[in-house]
Amino acid sequence: MKKLPIKYLVILGILILTCSVISHKLSGKETLQDYAEKNPETAYATKAPGTPSPSVLADAGDSASAGNPAVQSAVPFPLAEKVTDSIEYETGFFYQPLTYPVIHRITGISYPMSKTDAALLSLEAPPNILSDEEMASLAVSYEDLRYMNILYYDFNGDVQTGELICNKAIAEDLIEIFYELYENEYQIESVRLIDDYNGDDTASMEANNTSCFNYRPVEGTSSLSKHALGCAIDINPFYNPYVVFNKGKAGETYISPAGSEIYADRSKVFAYKIDENDLCYKLFKEHGFTWGGNWNSCKDYQHFQKVPQ
Template sequence: MNNKYTKDFVLLGAIIIGCSIAARFMAKGETLAEYNESRSVVSDASSTSVSVTADAFDASSSTSASITAGAADTSSSDSASVNSDSSVSFYTSESNYASDIVTYADGFSYGSLPLNIIDKITGVSYVENDNISIDDLRYCSLLYNDFEGNTQHGELICNKSIAQDIVEIFYELYSSGYQIESVKLIDEYNGDDTASMEANNTSCFNYRVVDGTKKLSKHAYGLAIDLNPFYNPYITYNKDGTTNVSPEGSRIYEDRSSAFPYKIDENDLACKLFKAHGFRWGGDWNSVKDYQHFEKK
């Protein structure tokens, strides 16, 4: 019985040793602990590799997306900027703005006559002559308060020698709330001074003679301005004691001792400002009275 068990144990031991040798051979000479350790390292390495690959992919994707988006944004931005600049350039070109504009304050500037303005006035308020050229004139852009107190944009053409005076005076008038009904180029009235006065339009340049004479007006040189003319008429005196009032509808404003709105007298702000800038006022004249008129030599 003992011999039988001994043989069984020997056989079992042989089987165990054989299995151990076979397992070691299959594990390429590694022990089970060594095999497990090596698999753990491979697993970690594999995990790291996957992680790195994923991170690299994400980074690449993100960078690629970022670059693409950035390129698109830059391209879009550049395109918008170019389009915008082209648009500005286009409209500036179409509007024919002068390149020598002098800005006195927001809304108040002057410069050489833009091409579209030259086209507008040629043959109307301006004709070819030997006394004044287009280059002697300046286009003034300004703001004013209308009779309702609303801000309006106005435009005047004047001699280049008084352009700075004009924008300074009108800036002070505007800032003080002084009211003017209309400030348009006389070309809006086909160069007709009477029509402009009847519309109570304030204007400056108009190549014309003094009414009733052959003498060139200071307006022909852009050196005179008529302000709120309907309320401040031009009055001449006849030998028989009668008067001529222009525009005719303004006769009710001939009597300057009366009080009425928009009357220009020596205490009027506009009168004070124009005189301070070296202008003469037609209301100070003796042989005629031109209450709307300010001129400078």
């Protein structure tokens, strides 16, 4: 029997899942997302969306809160279940090929969808649509990606479960790094898929969310980011902003996300700062990643990337 291309299997999966959600709603039953919105602690083993985390700037004796506005508009999905071909590193740490529910979740958001498929499914302007020609030359496939489940310590010192999507070539690196961070109780505020923020990198950064895969260009350019390949990750981005010097005709310094300007001054002492003395930096460097904080024309203090050979 002839095997169907994965493109058509994905479309079929989306249709089945969409019909399932509709039937649940029509029958008055509660969907997984309805349950998750009402029971976030149970559904995600994490604090409810919108719970603010305190700013911890501690420079020159300044104890005033000056940081993260905790912008949080996203509703997280339930974590993906482990499948038979998962690779488990330690309890709570595994990675695996993308399952169809995960593919359904990310398609049209972090993973692009063609205009033809969007029209076929009668979708109203998904945030990440490409032409059929662009889709034909896509730089990464579903098969190139891996879904990852990790444990981490949040800013309250509580253990949480996080999820990432990355390139399969760096999955082993990331699982080892996050396990070492966990063993050393390194604090990370949030580890959720960028899809929980509708693929909006700015919203994710403003919420201080750590994320990896997102098929998008480098901010302000048409060149694909290493995030589009699943080969880059941003750690505690609100406290480790993206800084571009002499941007535009005015020659101003551009800092993203908005509100993180105080953390662009790396001479200050504050918690969650990534520098060359930080454990996170040391682990990523040991695994062959480059750090955006070492760049010249701009500084991306949150950013680590590794291009597989």
